[in-house]
Amino acid sequence: NESVWTADQNEEMSNTSASPDSVSLADVSAEKATQGSDTDLEVEDPEKAFAGVMGAELYLEACRLTEVVPVSHFIQNLSKPYVNLNHHGLGPKGVKAIAIALVSNGTITHLELEDNCILAEGAIYIAEMLRENSSLQELNISNNHLDTAGAEAIASLLLDNMSYLHALQLSGGLYALKQSHCVCTFVSLQGNYQVKELDLSHNGFSEKGGQLLGQMLARNTTLEILDLSWNHLSRKGTVALGTGLRGNGALKILNLSWNGIGNEGALALGEALKVNNVLVHLDISNNQINNEGAKNLCRGLEVNGKLKILKMANNPLTVEGATALLASVRKNHNCMMEEINISNVLVNETFIKLLDLVCRMRPELDVIHGEVEGCITKIPKQHPNPMKVIQKYLKEHNLQLWDFFRNIDKDGNMKIPVAAFRRAMMQQQNIPLDRVQIGELVRQLDRHRTGIVDY
Template structure:
């Protein structure tokens, strides 16, 4: 029997979640990934791949240069499995979204994942979801360093150990900060977005938008504020910031009193 996806020449999305796939299934799927040239999105969540399955996937990622999104949430993968998966992440130059939530990872596994991106100058990773993992200050410092070289990267984690009992840090609304900046310089929000729009389509890929915001020196936003901003601008998680609605908005008119006072 051929490995799933090995002979596929057209399929770009495959959902194999909730299929009770174990190690043998993981090996078969991974064998298909090694030779597949079309599949871009693969959902393997809620199976039982375990660490050996993570090893097989890591080996497949070493040679696969097409897959863009991989979901292996809830697959009994612990730190050992994450280390094996990272062997592939260290060389893969195309994967952009990795979902690994609800696996028994700890902060050590999270650090392994981030380190694999740091080791890979070709990495195009945009999002790693480990939303159940409690991280620490060492992880945050490493993430700051990694994001300097991969500004499009966003890591979704569960919280920060040692800070839970403290009052959450109050952050300014990122959209208000941007609007205040534009108002001071008499600039329009439309022009602000256009400065990041490379092809003039009025749709900016989220990764490019995140990278541009990280590079802003005039409006200083941290990762949490940029994530909040992205959630507001791409609430439906389409992967793009669509600002075409601003084109229809008319410039604000001056109050009548001000118009009458002008000579």
């Protein structure tokens, strides 16, 4: 296994070196074995050091300098836009060699470095490289034990807006009080206008971290996707986030699942949804929200005209809370809701009747719920295969399947958003399909739940 062998070799060489910072880039240019401190990627005489050295040659020279075994996969993909080095056991020295090679690289736009134990030292090398590199746009350095110094280096990079990154994954690896708060504090001080997608999940930010992140949301004008799942934000942290959301005009997708936000957090989010007109996707699954919390959230859903997807699965809701959610959609004439996921909630016939009524008003809506109470004892209603029903209709009218899709595809790009497809199927009168059959048809045509019917 290349990655294991590389990790073992790197560890062995690291153990035999005099110190972790005993070699500097100036040694390569002078080709001497002198000892010196090395805390960054700068070279005393860059023109002399790596004059004319690029690509694989530069990386191999950097590996010789840092005394690590070169990673063949990196060499083979230096000229490609996407490089995946997850779980390669690189360590701080291995990632330093890669950082040196990337300073002048103009082809790699997406780099995966998750779970490489790069530590604070490696994070500092990455941050310094990003200040010089002008092509890297997506970076994953999750689960790397960055420690306080590493977190500060990344936070400073974000604060200074010195990179071209628009997507950054920092899931895990900051799981300690100082590191978590460090990143939150630095990002919240001033608006970063580069990063649009940020993954800070699994970092244990706690309530205090939630308060700082709420400040960041109130000031940031660029971030569009934020994952804060598994962070123990709890009620107070979510209240602060809700306050930040009220004035935020950029965030479109927010994941707050597994944070224990409870009914108080749901109330804060409901109040935020009253005034927020940007957020389209909210995930609050697994958050100890009961019927009272659902009703708190409905205060915002009754007036919000932007939210399209609400994920609330695995909360202790009953049909009472589910009915309240559905009623808020029915009441809101400006509602844009396309999906509500309450997949664990056992519903009843009354709920199903209300759902049928709401879907006639809003044909694009898909409510994912649990079993229907009492149906286990009844013979389930048999629905003909929706695709066979469509094929029968096409055959009777001498039409092709292509014609069927083209008639729905208003943009003509051969990709139909699921909501638009569901709406068209519910509104058409020629093919006898009910809501359940249309749902089954969507699942057949969009098996991977991409939100797109690609015909």
